Amino acid sequence: xxxxxxxxAARRLTVWAPAGLGEVRPGDDLAALVGDLLDGExxxxxxxxxxxxxxxxxxxxxxxMAVDREQAITDETVRVxxxxxxxxxxxLRIVENRLGLVMAAAGVDASNTPEGTVLxxxxxxxxxxxxxxxxxxxxxxxxxxxxxxxxxxxxxxxDALVDVAVGAAGVAVVDDLRGGVDAHGRPLSVTVTAVxxxxxSASELVRGKAAGRPVAVVRGVGRLVPAGxxxxxxxxxxxxxxxxxxxxxxxxxEAYARGYDDAxxxxxxxx
Amino acid sequence: xxxxxxxxAARRLTVWAPAGLGEVRPGDDLAALVGDLLDGExxxxxxxxxxxxxxxxxxxxxxxMAVDREQAITDETVRVxxxxxxxxxxxLRIVENRLGLVMAAAGVDASNTPEGTVLxxxxxxxxxxxxxxxxxxxxxxxxxxxxxxxxxxxxxxxDALVDVAVGAAGVAVVDDLRGGVDAHGRPLSVTVTAVxxxxxSASELVRGKAAGRPVAVVRGVGRLVPAGxxxxxxxxxxxxxxxxxxxxxxxxxEAYARGYDDAxxxxxxxx
Numbered sequence: 001x002x003x004x005x006x007x008x009a010a011r012r013l014t015v016w017a018p019a020g021l022g023e024v025r026p027g028d029d030l031a032a033l034v035g036d037l038l039d040g041e042x043x044x045x046x047x048x049x050x051x052x053x054x055x056x057x058x059x060x061x062x063x064x065m066a067v068d069r070e071q072a073i074t075d076e077t078v079r080v081x082x083x084x085x086x087x088x089x090x091x092l093r094i095v096e097n098r099l100g101l102v103m104a105a106a107g108v109d110a111s112n113t114p115e116g117t118v119l120x121x122x123x124x125x126x127x128x129x130x131x132x133x134x135x136x137x138x139x140x141x142x143x144x145x146x147x148x149x150x151x152x153x154x155x156x157x158x159d160a161l162v163d164v165a166v167g168a169a170g171v172a173v174v175d176d177l178r179g180g181v182d183a184h185g186r187p188l189s190v191t192v193t194a195v196x197x198x199x200x201s202a203s204e205l206v207r208g209k210a211a212g213r214p215v216a217v218v219r220g221v222g223r224l225v226p227a228g229x230x231x232x233x234x235x236x237x238x239x240x241x242x243x244x245x246x247x248x249x250x251x252x253x254e255a256y257a258r259g260y261d262d263a264x265x266x267x268x269x270x271x
Numbered sequence: 272x273x274x275x276x277x278x279x280a281a282r283r284l285t286v287w288a289p290a291g292l293g294e295v296r297p298g299d300d301l302a303a304l305v306g307d308l309l310d311g312e313x314x315x316x317x318x319x320x321x322x323x324x325x326x327x328x329x330x331x332x333x334x335x336m337a338v339d340r341e342q343a344i345t346d347e348t349v350r351v352x353x354x355x356x357x358x359x360x361x362x363l364r365i366v367e368n369r370l371g372l373v374m375a376a377a378g379v380d381a382s383n384t385p386e387g388t389v390l391x392x393x394x395x396x397x398x399x400x401x402x403x404x405x406x407x408x409x410x411x412x413x414x415x416x417x418x419x420x421x422x423x424x425x426x427x428x429x430d431a432l433v434d435v436a437v438g439a440a441g442v443a444v445v446d447d448l449r450g451g452v453d454a455h456g457r458p459l460s461v462t463v464t465a466v467x468x469x470x471x472s473a474s475e476l477v478r479g480k481a482a483g484r485p486v487a488v489v490r491g492v493g494r495l496v497p498a499g500x501x502x503x504x505x506x507x508x509x510x511x512x513x514x515x516x517x518x519x520x521x522x523x524x525e526a527y528a529r530g531y532d533d534a535x536x537x538x539x540x541x542x
Contacts, residue, residue, distance in 0.1 A: 260530035
């Protein structure tokens with residue numbers, strides 16, 4: 001991997017986001033809509049097409065009536081990670097959702113959706129990415145194509161949001177340099193880069209949020225788009241850290257309270 | 272802001288990372304070295320120059336002998352956030368460092384440094400970015416220039432690492448859309464994007480880790496590079512969430528243990 005950056009493809013990255021996809025509706029053929037949108041500049045071997053989870057969800061009919069948005073969040077929740085009271089609002093809930101993603105409101109989205117509805121994340125964003133990839137490869141007659149499905153997420157420790165990959169196909173999820181060496185010949189022992197998250201973030205800079213540009217093309221990361229990719233190579237789900245391995249699996253206040261209650265009730269201390 | 276994505280600059284992003292900076296040594300004039308490196312393609316109004324904290328630290332002489340790397344980490348630590356035992360190694364320490372950044376090993380770096388030394392983060396990465404910006408603006412005769420200083424960081428909940436901004440000057444740290452509306456005219460009430468972190472991540476895709484390419488230029492985000500920027504507009508430090516506001520200010524196991532110990536000792540429950 002240490003030679004990879006010398007590949008021309010690693011030296012220059014271009015991201016563009018064409019306007020004009022228009023409103024996506026349940027049952028729409030998203031691959032056809034995205035293909036039409038990209039016909040102008042076309043696609044090349046090694047490109048990565050980035051699509052927001054929002055339009056994927058709309059095409060897949062993941063819109064639900066929001067008569068009870070809180071119930072929709074509850075239904076998407078596997079595990080409550082942390083909560084915070086909010087003045088005049090339902091408490092903010094940061095939860096692990098069906099996809100293993102830790103997100104505020106379980107990733108249930110009420111912006112850019114018709115009044116009275118909310119949008120759930122795709123049922124299986126990696127599968128959505130694979131289907132979109134298959135259709136676009138066939139349409140544009142290319143073999144090496146990546147597809148990334150993005151969503152916007154908060155982080156611990158840092159304010160504001162960044163886009164991350166919730167689905168991926170045809171592209172390396174991580175750029176694993178653990179086999180590589182640094183300029184001093186010292187092993188790069190712990191550097192595993194979440195390149196699909198970086199691709200998601202790069203595309204957000206061009207797409208914007210209120211832009212009506214939910215689709216972007218990233219050209220110049222062909223080293224991350226292997227020939228002969230198969231679903232066994234894995235998607236964005238690989239980046240989800242199992243909660244058992246996560247030092248931050250539970251909010252600080254929630255963990256403190258659980259410890260306090262265990263001791264107060266005379267229960268034994270948990271690991 | 273809702274009109275911003277219609278600006279041509281928001282539509283296409285290009286990132287390149289020239290080779291050839293070479294090894295940076297304490298006392299080197301980093302602005303001169305970076306300027307020489309960029310002379311070929313030059314810089315344009317609205318560009319953002321991205322430099323790794325590693326080369327900034329090297330130029331600023333932040334190299335310390337690593338006879339005791341653990342002591343160097345301790346010296347950089349303001350607050351221990353979480354720890355994890357490791358087989359045959361000193362425990363992994365995730366801490367808040369002098370800069371407010373929550374990072375493994377306090378951001379102390381032992382890769383790409385001469386044997387027997389470690390590299391500390393710059394003393395004030397926002398100030399480093401401002402100094403580099405001033406020098407590059409003068410050299411290339413441009414007014415609107417952003418500079419971002421990056422480091423590689425882990426995240427809660429997601430595996431692998433991404434580059435984030437630890438220093439910034441001349442560029443908007445966040446793209447605040449709270450004043451904007453979505454395609455349905457509904458306020459984009461909570462979308463504050465950490466654009467400098469997304470710029471850092473985008474540049475990492477081109478720079479790579481073992482690349483010998485610690486400098487990148489991002490062109491196409493001119494909407495985020497305002498005329499008349501002043502240091503009062505703030506740097507990357509603005510993205511550091513104060514620990515008091517952070518639902519994940521403490522590792523789950525550490526918080527649980529503190530709660531258990533408080534109750535076991537008959538101390539009253541803390542907020």
